[in-house]
Amino acid sequence: MGPLRGQMAEVDVSTLANLINAIAVTAGVIFAATQIRDYRRQRRRDSMLALVRSFQSPTFAKALRMVIELPDGASADEIRKILGRDGEDLIVHVSATWETIGVLLFHGELTIDIIDDFFSGPILISWRKLLPYTTDLRQRYQRDTWSEWFQWLAERMMEREKFSPPVRRTSRIALGERNYWP
Secondary structure (H helix, E strand, O other): OHHHHHHHHHHHHHHHHHHHHHHHHHHHHHHHHHHHHHHHHHHHHHHHHHHHHHHOOHHHHHHHHHHHOOOOOOOHHHHHHHHHHHHHHHHHHHHHHHHHHHHHHHOOOOOHHHHHHHHHHHHHHHHHHHHHHHHHHHHHOOOOOOOHHHHHHHHHHHHHHHHOOOOOHHHHHHOOOOOOOO
């Protein structure tokens, strides 16, 4: 029985070593997957924070206010007359911001839920007010893709509101959604 007992001890040590190796590899894979997931979350969080910060600049706030206060149905010439040259520069600022958000959404860097929660109203109002101006620029520069991502983003927001109209914060709370504020 002596030699057999020695072989069993060797098998047990060998089996134990294989088990430890398998556990280490599994732990490494789980750790790597967790790190990748955390990196993706951080990247998404950074993108969303940059988006929110874009709204916090005085230039963007001024530009958005000017666009939102334009009369409904104003022609491109009327918009130019109301805003002047500096105002047209601000239109470019607002449009470029919405373009950037549209591209980020398209490439999956932002979620439509976050964009909807933060910006759906300003995006839709901006598009409605600037559509005649954008159409004029497309014709003037023979460039149908002028502000195409802004348009695409506005269309996604319009589609979303067809199926899920905006809900006031107080209504959401009444419906049992989480309230993170006292």
